[in-house]
Amino acid sequence: MKIAGLVLAGGQGRRMGGADKALMQLCGRPLLAHVLARLAPQVAACALSANGDPARFAAFGLPVLPDSVPGRGPLAGVLAGLLWAQGLGAEALLTVPVDTPFIPADLAARLSPAPAAAAWGEARHHLVALWPVAFAGSLAAHLAGPGDDSVRRALALAGARYVAFPGETDPFLNLNTPEELAAAARLMPPC
Template identity: 55%
Template sequence: MRDEERPLAVVLAGGLARRMGGSDKPLLLLGGRPVLDHVLARLRPQVSGLALNANGDPARFSDFGLPVLPDPLPGWPGPLAGILAALDWAAAAGAGHVLTVPGDTPFLPADLVEQLGRSVADGAAAAFATSAGRRHPIVGLWPVAARDALRHGVADAGMRRVDDWARSLDAVPVEFPIGAVDPFFNVNTPEDLRTAESLLGL
């Protein structure tokens, strides 16, 4: 993919992480590096620019040298607010689409943008990842033109599920194979972190 075709990407790094005792999951150490470092390393070759979506003190992410975008809506409405922050940021940059991924997925595929972008190039409004028949709608390539509809859906209509947003756009599911590890394995619990340690290098 040529540089001018690579989308912007935003890592959703601001979840409440209740199963991790409230810690920032992207900042947990995996193989001696923050989980977020692994996510960014997977993304950087595929995108033209990166930002983080997170609430609270942005200084905790200062080592990464990236813009930190807070939710544009109050009340912790969930990951859709992060996707809206991504769309607003991409719109300000003049981009047509933006990729979003969770900040706790250290094994993202190297061809993520290529595969999702192929569906959009074929005429889909949006595309998101699946693996082993499971939907991962937070891992999606979204049209910036839909940001006002998303803002209305979250702020006025009470939409909270990313899957509902994907369905409203007729987003195309794109299946990714599972090799030694599911590329969308996410670190939700201390047990998941230990599993991820054992999967590093596979």
């Protein structure tokens, strides 16, 4: 199965002082670099979902996909990614937030077949998901109308199941504050 990968940049982190999360430094490298190092070996191609000036990501050499439906949150990025993946001939799209630098090296394999999303303990990580590219039309129709923009709802519409990832530490730990970024640095191999 051909899988494409999409990193959801998520814009500026309010609790990170308004800085661009994708470019926040963790052990001397941007968060985006850490996520790509784990994601790229698992997929045929990678892109970045981000709004604003794409030139700020030029050093990464990735397609930068703006939201396909402005104002509809992360699902607009997922839809843009599904349409991009469709153009590549991929059958599925693996999405991960840019602030999750510890995603497993076998994430795509463990989530296959699509649709599926990750879980750790009681936590559901809705944006760590494998989406069937064929869901693009249904998602576009959902976003064309009023209603629930939650990723959880979209996963339910797609018929996704949750896959449990065991371990003492949440591999989908997301970094939303300077304190969480500092704690993550202590979890990394020596920087």
